[in-house]
Each structure stands twice: as structure tokens, then as C-alpha cells.
Amino acid sequence: MKHELGGKEASNLKVRGFKAAAVASGLKARSALDLALIFSETEAVCAGVFTSNKVKAAPVLITMENIKGGVARAIVANSGNANACTGPKGLEDARETARMVASQLGIKPQEVLVASTGVIGLPLNMDAIREALPRLKEGLVPQGLDKVARAIMTTDKFPKLRGVRGKAQGKDYSIAAVAKGAGMIMPDMATMLCFVLTDLNISLEELKGALEESVSKTFNRITVDGDTSTNDCVLALANGAAGNDTLSSKDLDEFRGHLQAIMKQLALDIVRDGEGATKLVEVVVRGAADKEEALRAARTVSNSALVKTAFYGKDPNWGRIMAALGRADISMDPGLVDIWINDIQIVSQGIGMGVQNEEKAAQEMAASQFSLIIELHQGNMEETMWTCDLTHEYVSINADYRT
Amino acid sequence: MKHELGGKEASNLKVRGFKAAAVASGLKARSALDLALIFSETEAVCAGVFTSNKVKAAPVLITMENIKGGVARAIVANSGNANACTGPKGLEDARETARMVASQLGIKPQEVLVASTGVIGLPLNMDAIREALPRLKEGLVPQGLDKVARAIMTTDKFPKLRGVRGKAQGKDYSIAAVAKGAGMIMPDMATMLCFVLTDLNISLEELKGALEESVSKTFNRITVDGDTSTNDCVLALANGAAGNDTLSSKDLDEFRGHLQAIMKQLALDIVRDGEGATKLVEVVVRGAADKEEALRAARTVSNSALVKTAFYGKDPNWGRIMAALGRADISMDPGLVDIWINDIQIVSQGIGMGVQNEEKAAQEMAASQFSLIIELHQGNMEETMWTCDLTHEYVSINADYRT
Numbered sequence: 001m002k003h004e005l006g007g008k009e010a011s012n013l014k015v016r017g018f019k020a021a022a023v024a025s026g027l028k029a030r031s032a033l034d035l036a037l038i039f040s041e042t043e044a045v046c047a048g049v050f051t052s053n054k055v056k057a058a059p060v061l062i063t064m065e066n067i068k069g070g071v072a073r074a075i076v077a078n079s080g081n082a083n084a085c086t087g088p089k090g091l092e093d094a095r096e097t098a099r100m101v102a103s104q105l106g107i108k109p110q111e112v113l114v115a116s117t118g119v120i121g122l123p124l125n126m127d128a129i130r131e132a133l134p135r136l137k138e139g140l141v142p143q144g145l146d147k148v149a150r151a152i153m154t155t156d157k158f159p160k161l162r163g164v165r166g167k168a169q170g171k172d173y174s175i176a177a178v179a180k181g182a183g184m185i186m187p188d189m190a191t192m193l194c195f196v197l198t199d200l201n202i203s204l205e206e207l208k209g210a211l212e213e214s215v216s217k218t219f220n221r222i223t224v225d226g227d228t229s230t231n232d233c234v235l236a237l238a239n240g241a242a243g244n245d246t247l248s249s250k251d252l253d254e255f256r257g258h259l260q261a262i263m264k265q266l267a268l269d270i271v272r273d274g275e276g277a278t279k280l281v282e283v284v285v286r287g288a289a290d291k292e293e294a295l296r297a298a299r300t301v302s303n304s305a306l307v308k309t310a311f312y313g314k315d316p317n318w319g320r321i322m323a324a325l326g327r328a329d330i331s332m333d334p335g336l337v338d339i340w341i342n343d344i345q346i347v348s349q350g351i352g353m354g355v356q357n358e359e360k361a362a363q364e365m366a367a368s369q370f371s372l373i374i375e376l377h378q379g380n381m382e383e384t385m386w387t388c389d390l391t392h393e394y395v396s397i398n399a400d401y402r403t
Numbered sequence: 404m405k406h407e408l409g410g411k412e413a414s415n416l417k418v419r420g421f422k423a424a425a426v427a428s429g430l431k432a433r434s435a436l437d438l439a440l441i442f443s444e445t446e447a448v449c450a451g452v453f454t455s456n457k458v459k460a461a462p463v464l465i466t467m468e469n470i471k472g473g474v475a476r477a478i479v480a481n482s483g484n485a486n487a488c489t490g491p492k493g494l495e496d497a498r499e500t501a502r503m504v505a506s507q508l509g510i511k512p513q514e515v516l517v518a519s520t521g522v523i524g525l526p527l528n529m530d531a532i533r534e535a536l537p538r539l540k541e542g543l544v545p546q547g548l549d550k551v552a553r554a555i556m557t558t559d560k561f562p563k564l565r566g567v568r569g570k571a572q573g574k575d576y577s578i579a580a581v582a583k584g585a586g587m588i589m590p591d592m593a594t595m596l597c598f599v600l601t602d603l604n605i606s607l608e609e610l611k612g613a614l615e616e617s618v619s620k621t622f623n624r625i626t627v628d629g630d631t632s633t634n635d636c637v638l639a640l641a642n643g644a645a646g647n648d649t650l651s652s653k654d655l656d657e658f659r660g661h662l663q664a665i666m667k668q669l670a671l672d673i674v675r676d677g678e679g680a681t682k683l684v685e686v687v688v689r690g691a692a693d694k695e696e697a698l699r700a701a702r703t704v705s706n707s708a709l710v711k712t713a714f715y716g717k718d719p720n721w722g723r724i725m726a727a728l729g730r731a732d733i734s735m736d737p738g739l740v741d742i743w744i745n746d747i748q749i750v751s752q753g754i755g756m757g758v759q760n761e762e763k764a765a766q767e768m769a770a771s772q773f774s775l776i777i778e779l780h781q782g783n784m785e786e787t788m789w790t791c792d793l794t795h796e797y798v799s800i801n802a803d804y805r806t
Contacts, residue, residue: 055729055737085725085737087754120722121755305708305793306801313802319523322488326458334458335490351490352524390708391802392795398709399716399794 013145013163013176016199017041017241020144022151025132027080027118027125033151035129037136038075038144038195039105044239046072046113047208049215051232057084058094059114060233066098066110070204072237073111075195076101079152079180083116083124093124100130104137113235115193117180118154145197149178152193155397156180160269162262166200168251173200173242175258179266181224181232181273192219192270194234196259201240206252211236214260218267222386223302224274234263271386276393279311282371286382293330294383297374300328301385308390316361318347321374331378338375341365416548416566416579419602420444420644423547425554428535430483430521430528436554438532440539441478441598442508447642449475449516450611452618454635460487462517463636465497469513473607475640476514478598479504482555482583486519486527496527503533507540516638518596520557520583548600552581555596558800559583563672565665569603571654576603576645578661582669584627584635584676595622595673597637599662604643609655614639617663621670625789626705627677674789679796682714685774689785696733697786700777703731704788711793719764721750728777739780745773 020038028034048067050060066072076097083090098112105112116124139147149159163176181192196211215234236259247255272280283302288294301307304324310317318339325332339347341361346353364370423441431437451470453463469475479500486493501515508515519527542550552562566579584595599614618637650658675683686705691697704710707727713720721742728735742750744764749756767773 053726053729054733054735055725082722085722085750085753085755087738087752120725305797309798309801312798315802319485319488322458322523323456326456330457332457334488347488349490350488352488390798392798394708395712395715395793395795395798398712399718 012143013161014142015174015176015197017239018197018199018237019140019142020148021136021139021141022144022147023132023135023139025078026128027078033147034078034080035132035136036077036148036151037101037140038148038197038237039140040073040237040239042239042241043071043073044237045070045202045204045207046235046237047204047211048113048236049212049234053232055085057082057116058086058090059083059097059116061091062094062098063113063115063233063235066113067235069110071111072113073107074101074105075113075115075235075237077115077148077152077193077195078118078124078129079154080118081116081122081124082118082120084120086121086123089123093126096126097124097129100133104133115233115235117152117193145176145178148195149180152178152180154180155275157273158269160266160273162265164258164262166254166258168200168242168247168255169244171242171244173198173244175200175262177262177266179270181270192232194219194263194266196234196236196263198236198238199241200238200255201242201244202238202247202255206247207236207238210252210256210259213256214263217260218263221384222267222271223299224271224277224388268386271388274388275397276391276395277388278368278391279365279389280369281311281387281389283385283387284371284373284382285376286374287376287378288381288383289331289379291381291383293378294381295385297325297328297330297376298383298385300324301372301374302387305390308387311365311389312391314362314365316341316346316358316365318352321372322347322350325374330376332376333378336377338377340371340373342370415546416564417545418577418579418600420642421600421602421640422543422545423551424539424542424544425547425550426535426538426542428481429531430481436550437481437483438535438539439480439551439554440504440543441548441551441600441640442543443476443640443642445642445644446474446476446514447640448473448605448607448610449638449640450607450614451516451639452615452637456635458488460485460519461489461493461497462486462500462519464494465501466516466518466636466638469501469516470638472513474514475516476510477504477508478516478518478638478640480518480551480555480596480598481521481527481532482557483521484519484525484527485521485523487523489524489526492526496529499529500527500532503536507536518636518638520555520596548579548581551598552583555581555583557583558678560676561672563669563676565668567661567665569657569661571603571645571650571658572647574645574647576601576647578603578665580665580669582673584673595635597622597666597669599637599639599666601639601641602644603641603658604645604647605641605650605658609650610639610641613655613659613662616659617666620663621666624787625670625674626702627674627680627791671789674791677791678800679794679798680791681771681794682768682792683772684714684790684792686788686790687774687776687785688779689777690779690781691784691786692734692782694784694786696781697784698788700728700731700733700779701786701788703727704775704777705790708793711790714768714792715794717765717768719744719749719761719768721755724775724777725750725753733779734781735779736781741778741780743774743776744768
């Protein structure tokens, strides 16, 4: 039933009734793709999740306004400039971008959702956008999502694009999603840009519920550096082109499962592509007193600079993990904690298992992906976060790159 | 009245009635000093502040027990091994250390305070300590604090030692303090080792109050990496050898001022010596709605990996500062925020002041020390934190060093 598309196959990703395009408008240097457009040939119901940062970029504010109607026809997104901390002029520029796109496409400005990512605090080059829009519209093709994924990259090293096919009420449908993100990534907030398209006929409430649930279990469970962007948003558009009847609860469950699966893939892609990252680490906390404590423990360990540098050094440095747990404000008895790297136990009842196990664990940590499992023995609750290592390259990127 | 001692002069620091010594016991490699002893010839009132980490090292637990009596005669401290996460054996080793020191000095085990710093999770080499103790006792001299400061270093690049002289009720008195700390440094917790000695005749309550106040305004206001050690403690011993009468409230205020001054110097020394740090940055948040929000804002900015890498890159990257403020959970209107580097304004009412000011600010950031001042315009409250930059060297140190 489920057919996931990733890698090369993903570059041909299409969803009925949607077209997409991207061009190099000059916002980014070196004539890289930097302006993207997604167009729905018919009205699509739409839902969004936005950054919880109090400093919200102008396009986030405008899109939060426009999405209230529950219907959209287009997403316009640029990289190279975040249009954040740009005052009233920035708001006007985001509005003007929506107006220009609407006029090109013959739709209403309120049906256009705007997203930006890149440097904070510089005025958007509106002339570049204005001149690029006709080319952008001309470029619209059903298989244009691959270009969109590349156009929204900033410090990303690879484009992030995933798709899946499902069936509901006897009709085939697709979900496709593109995302960007590598730095300023921190959980508990929408953490990057992600656009999800589907031709499923789904109600606004169903779409909203599924999107919010998926974000909380995927993008809000990843961290690269503990910082939160001013521009993050996840937008989902459903145009109903699959022509299915009202969804049964089984159909809806399946859709939620599909959506969460591709959003998890994209979330892990973002961590894998974390600035300077060489390792993707799954941090599992088990046996917590409650869900909140499980998540808080996982998050504290995942954000610890000392734990993250130890990952980089392939060092099963459980002392740093214990120290991070100890400041996580959770119910714990240090003398009950067990810790594993994959299936190699390195701590039993709060005490190290010795050099032999640590050497085996270090071998596991040499891989580009591994799990850190912590058992607290305080209850039955479990939560998972995904993080990456903290490397020399992270420092190089962020001492030089101007976000 | 106030005479501060630092640098070379500090190496002759003495406090009447106290002797100190340090030896190389073999706990650290390369026969470096690693075992230190401070001895009070008479009973001293003592106060302590300990790590808030739930994972507390064995010596912290034993010292918390012994300090309850309010009187101490000795501090024994080792580097090279934290004796943390070592279970019942670790507790017994810390107790045994206190017993051995007591027997050498002819005092009670409960009068010995124990501190350890270094690698977590390995058993303490008790034979090394046992063999070294007679030499340690023989080495006790009034000017031994300089050696103590060197013996408690781990990744520290320089010893941290400060002194000050005061007068109370017509009698001269001294305060001397040694500290260590470079990594696993995070505010809101006692954050390192610090031993304070004074010959002032002061009551236990007065000493406790002064110590707690000083810690909250100095060591709890610094951050290197947002991590908290399992071993941190600040201990203060006052032996009354100055022979002064009961302190007047003016005397006490002066003592508190002196104490806070040298503890601030040591706190800044720790940040200056932050692992890999090249810059000491004072982060001042003004105009906050309340004290807590001022501190939370200062702390979030001070701990942001993106802000700290920008410091390293001499980049007045105010967008990252705004983004950090936006996630600090404080009352703020982005459109009211002003930001300065020293006296160069880079943000006015939430908007950048332009390239010229940023270039000037970048010049200020080339220095080894500068201030970042943030005005929120939400109220009158102000708080200050001290942080350092996040550098390649931090990653190198922590990917290789086993804490």
C-alpha cells in the first residue's frame, strides 16, 4: 500500500493539480536558485505551523494572516534573505510579494503564502523578485518540486524532498514534501521551512490535526544547535484532486501515518545535514516518570555541547550524559540509570561497565548513525529526540556565515 | 582601604592561621600537581555552596554532610579524577580520604572537606592518595595557596588566585580565594571549585549569607558551555585569627563587597579561561519587565551557540541576538529593542543601524573583551552575564578530553 519515494526517484515527484518552479533571481550570490513558487490549479485547503519565536519574520506574520481563510492557491519562497527584523518596510515587502504573485497567477493576494529564509536584518531586494516573477510563472511544471527543494537551501548541503502514495475511498493519492534547514534548529518550535502537498480530498480540520500531530512528533523532536529561527514554518496544501469521498477514520489514520513518515524522513534529513554534522544520533529516554520528563531529559542530552562534542570524538563519555541528565530537572536516581550505545551497555545502575564495553561502544559510534538509549527506571514513559554532533565545521560555518 | 592582589603578587598570598600545600600524587599524568591541602591551625567557621546537578559526586555528598557542623579545619582536593558516578565505593573513598587527612593532621574526619575534579566514572586511586599524604602534610606552608591553585587545574590554562585586604573593628584582615574551571560551566548552579579563606572573625550566619550572595552574583552569572558539573562547590573558611570584635553592619557590608569583588575576578578568570575561548563578553540586558526576565534574556543570549560563534567571528550578527531574545520566554516587542557593542549602536527599534556601524562594532569585537548591551524597553530591570566565544579549540578540547 505504502510506497515511499526518496533519493533519485524523488526528483520526479508530482502531485496532481500542483505545479512548481524555481529561478535564480539574484537574491543569492553565484546565480543559484533562490526564488520558488508552488501553484495549485484549484483551491486547496491549507494548514500551517509557525515558529514560536517572539521575533517572527515579516513573511511569517503575513502568512499567518493569509492562512486564516483555510484556503490557498500558491506558496512563494525565497532564500538568501530572511526578511526578518526589517520593520514596517519588511511587512510591506512580504505583502507586495504576495500581491505580485497573485497578479501573475490571476488569484487573490490572500491565497498566496509567503516564506523567506536567509540573512536576518537586510531589506529584501524587491526589484530582483519583481523581475524574476514572470520567468518563475513560465517555469511552472508538475515535476518542479525538485527545483523548489534546491531553491530554499541556505547552508544545507543537499536538497530535502520526500513523497509517498496512498489510497483512500478507492482513490490513489500522493503526498510530497520539501524542506530546508541545517542551522538554527531546535525542537519545541517549528524549526525550518517545509511545504507539504497532497491531492487527497481532506477537510481543513483533518489536515490541521494531522499536520500539527506530525510536526510535534518529527520536526519538534530534532535539534542541531538549540537555536530557533525567526522564519520557521510548515505549510500543507490539499487540493482534493484525487477525487475521493469523505475519509473514513481508517483512511485518516493511514494519511496521518504517511504524513508523519515523510515528515520524519525530512526531519532526519535536516539533522543529517546539520551544520558541520558528521553523525545522526537517536537519543531515546525510557522509564521516565512522565512524557514531559522523558522529552526534557532527551532534549537536555541532545543539546549538551559536551555530549555533542563527545559524539564527534566517538567517545562513549557517559559521565557527560549523566551530568546532562542531572541538570534536566527530572525525577532521577543516579544509582538506577542504565545507558547503551546501540546494544552495547556502558552504564549499569549509574556506574560504568568498564573499558571493554566502552571500546565496543566507541566502534559503534564510528558509524554515521547510532542510538543512545537511557533507562531511568522511574516509570514507563519513553520519548525520542534526534540530534547531531558538534564539530569544528559547525564553528567554521557559523563564525563566517551571516544568518 | 581595599587592596586587591592579582597576578604575580597573588603568588605570595597568605591568610593568618592557614597553611597550604600541593603535591603530584600520580592521579594526573606527567607528574603534575594534583593533590592539594588547606589546613586551618584553629577551628574555622565554614560555609559552602554546591552544584544543583542531581548527579552529585561522592566528595560533594561527603562535604555537604561534614559542613553541617559549621566548623572545619581542612580542605583536601584532587584533580585528575572527579570521583563522580562511582557508587558506594566512591562514597567510601571520599570518606576514607577525609579519615586519612584527619589522622595525618590530628583533627576529626568531620572537620575535613573533600573536593575532586577530573574524569567522571573511574575509581579513585586510593593508594596514590595514601602514599602522597605524608608529603602533602610536610609541605604545608603559609604561602602554599599558589600551589593549590595549580593542583586543582584540569583543562584550565592558568591558575586562578585572588586576594584582598580589609579592616574591621580596628583589625586588619585578608581574604584569599583559589578557583578552577574552564568547561562544564553554566550559570544557576555553583559552577566550579572555589576555596575562600579569611582570618576575619565572622559568625557562621554572616559567612553563609555573604558567600551565598556572592555566588549568586558572580559564579552563577557566568557560562562557558551551558553544561553543569557534578562536582562543583564553593567553600569558605573563616578562622577568626584577625582577632576583631563582633562586626558592625558597616564592617559586614565591606566584607561582602570584598568577597564579591574577588569572586567576580575569579568568575571572570574562569570565563576568560573558558575552553577554547578567545573573548570574554559581558552581556547586559536593560529595561526588562523584571529581574528574572532580565537574567533569562541575558542567559539565553550568553548560551546561544550561534551568538557565541558570531563572537568568535567578530561578527556583530544582531539577527542571531534578536532570535535568541525571541525564544527566551520574556516580555518583548521586537520593534522596541536597541542593541550596542560597547558604545556602538547596531540595532535601533528592532532594525539594523547599517553597515557603517556594523563595521565599527566588528572592530570593537576584535578585542579580547567587550560588552553586548541590550535595551528591551519593557521596564527598569537590568542583569549581567559573562560568557565567552565558541571556537574550533572548544570542539578540539572536548572531542578529545575525557571529562
